[in-house]
Amino acid sequence: MRINSSLDKQSTNSVFAQVGYYLRQKLHYFNPHRYLCAQLGLTIAGMTLFLFTFTRLTISSILFAALVYLVSEQKRKKEVAKLSTSLNQLVSTLAQQEQAIQMTNQKLNQELWERQKTEQFLRKTQQQFRQIAENIEEIIWIASFEFNQLLYISPAYEKIFGRSCDLLYQDPTSWLELVHRRDRKSLKKALEIHKKQAQPISIKFRIVRPNGTVRWLWSQTFPVKNQQNKLYRSTGIVVDITQQKQAESEMRRSLEQEQELNELKSRFISIASHEFRTSLNKIMSSAEILQNADLNLMQQNKYKYVENIKSSTERMIQIIEEFLLIEK
Incomplete structure (x- = not known):
């Protein structure tokens, strides 16, 4: 029996084919009827040939089993090596992912810290802004660019206009009702210029308070842009200049x-x-x-x-x- 020794280059099916072909040849060569006698059963020569053939078959089976084991062991080693390589790659990938996760966590922690610091700064700035806005005599306001939503109005509005801030939040244009009839046209024209040209405006006008008294006001309005450089808000300050007007008149x-x-x-x-x-x-x-x-x-x-x-x-x-x- 001659089998190619380079098993690492042959597939398992090819080895099985060679061994099977050898066994079929030997079984075909061995014919028990040639060595059997009708009266005695087996002759000495037949028995000897039978034992020799059986021994060769047994050795061939052992060799076949050993060959199968070697092939299986070699295949297992290849699979183990392949699995080991895969595991090494997996460990390396997991290590890289762990490092990436750690870096991401560090970045997220940094961003979280910066965000908390920014929010703290904004809260402090907002508190300072409210302290200023709520304790000065001038009106500070913030609204949408189209003036259809009022975002903030300082308490000085109630003192100067004689109306509640809640009413203005409900109807942001209600303050126009108090403008002196001789000043409404010029004021509306200035507001239209602010909307169309997005330019700051400064105008002086009179209002008639609910109690009938007349007050002179100086209003300055400014457009506000967002990070995309788009107009989205308007803000301004209104100053009561009645005493100044009276002094000018005197x-x-x-x-x-x-x-x-x-x-x-x-x-x-x-x-x-x-x-x-x-x-x-x-x-x-x-x-x-x-x-x-x-x-x-x-x-x-x-x-x-x-x-x-x-x-x-x-x-x-x-x-x-x-x-x-x-x-x-």
């Missing part, structure tokens, strides 16, 4: 009065200068007549010229007193 009246007084002074000075010159001329002429008069000048005429000098002097004194009175 100053205007003072300027007008001062202008009238200056005009009066100018007219007075013009008239006074004329009166002054007239009085001085009378004094000078009367004095010259008295100085150049003859000793025979009648007493009555002397008295007349002295009275002219006296009346002119009194008139000049009166003009000076009136001038000093105007200066006060």
